[in-house]
Amino acid sequence: MAGKKIAVVGGGFGGVAAARTARAMLGLEHDVLLIDRNKRTYLCGSFPLLIIGEREASKVSRSLGSLAKRGVRHVQTEVEAIDTDARTVRSSEGTLDYDFLVLAPGAAYDWDAVPGASEAYSFYDLASARRLRRKLATFRKGRVLIAISSVPYKCPPAPFEAAMTLEWDFQRRGVRSDIDMHVFTPEPMPLAVAGPDAGARLTRDMERRGIQVHTGAGVTEVATDGRQAAFSDGQSLDADLVITIPTHRAPELMEEAGLLGPSGWVHVTPETLEADRPGIYAIGDVNNVPMANGRGLPKAGVFASSEGETVGHNIAAAILGEEPRRFSGVGHCFVAYGGTKGGMIRGEFLAGGKPNVTFQPPSARGYRAKERFERDWRRFRV
Ligand SMILES: Cc1cc2nc3c(=O)[nH]c(=O)nc-3n(C[C@H](O)[C@H](O)[C@H](O)COP(=O)(O)OP(=O)(O)OC[C@H]3O[C@@H](n4cnc5c(N)ncnc54)[C@H](O)[C@@H]3O)c2cc1C
Structure with missing residues (x-):
């Protein structure tokens, strides 16, 4: 042949x-x-x-x-x-x-789709994640916004994971009480893809950690050198750290x-x-x-x-x-809850009628499964 x-x-x-x-x-x-x-x-x-x-x-x-x-x-x-x-x-x-x-x-990311977003921070590629890491190393007080611009974006749980991971880090560094945290999504609930039960569960878990979840509010503009953000629901908020999820194309x-x-x-x-x-x-x-x-x-x-x-x-x-x-x-996707626990969304996403997807609550076992996945990925086993 x-x-x-x-x-x-x-x-x-x-x-x-x-x-x-x-x-x-x-x-x-x-x-x-x-x-x-x-x-x-x-x-x-x-x-x-x-x-x-x-x-x-x-x-x-x-x-x-x-x-x-x-x-x-x-x-x-x-x-x-x-x-x-x-x-x-x-x-x-x-x-x-x-x-x-x-x-x-x-x-590809369209960083210009949200005017001023290049003045803000992100973690959606290596360069932006490294820059944010440097900023966070000395960040001890103020207001943090994690703001999604539009759907679709990669990995629906990632902005919420990032919020809970930051919250966990602020706790262990003893600065949590001085930091006010908010997540903004244009969708009607977090993780809309996994259905209303998963959305309600994730919202509750975030609010228990003192993270305010704003739905129906995509970020439309970042101003004042990255210290103010405006949203599609008409809100505008001052902040000390604005982290955006870029528009994907x-x-x-x-x-x-x-x-x-x-x-x-x-x-x-x-x-x-x-x-x-x-x-x-x-x-x-x-x-x-x-x-x-x-x-x-x-x-x-x-x-x-x-x-x-x-x-x-x-x-x-x-x-x-x-x-x-x-x-x-x-398929399935991990949802890290800080640095010790992980949940998972899994199911048949192409099922007839509607996606048949469930949310598996966070556990230490779930986090260990994520760590195992990272090791397997590095060795090309997945
Ligand atoms: C913060 C974050 C967290 C995430 N968490 C998860 C998670 O927990 N679980 C999960 O399943 N997914 C997660 N994702 C999503 C996942 O990373 C992507 O869905 C996945 O990488 C898509 O794979 P891909 O092969 O389509 O493209 P990519 O992985 O983006 O690969 C595309 C490749 O094409 C190359 N390329 C592009 N254009 C050209 C060109 N013109 N010439 C040469 N090379 C080119 C690029 O260099 C790149 O290496 C996450 C994403 C982000 C940003």
């Missing part, structure tokens, strides 16, 4: 899973190439712990070059254009052709390739994650997989990874003449 070329754009959760799965099924006459602009990728789920000094960047990252041991070739380069008619990917290293293309470039590269659907994300067939062009798949944060309630499947590593496994399998199956798999939408 003539060798096939499988190109994967993006070496995050989704791209690595797709490349590894296809590689494990195929003989070496087939080429599996993983293209990413970076040498290492970072486990964003550990950033709430990184900002309080409980994790180091080196311990929450993995080297894409080490995938060579598993037969996946990593090329470190910026993908500049994709030509779906000519079936080529152009990068700073030249142009390469492909038989199968997996698009996994994640979501599909990378421009996808728009230029003409791959975006009406949702603003790459349109795919939910069961197979195929884009509207032959031989092209889009997985992870860059796509929109609609759930029965009309919302998109949450942008989370757990789904990027299982989508990658499905697509990696199906590409290899197409080459080998085997049966394809269907993407199930079954």
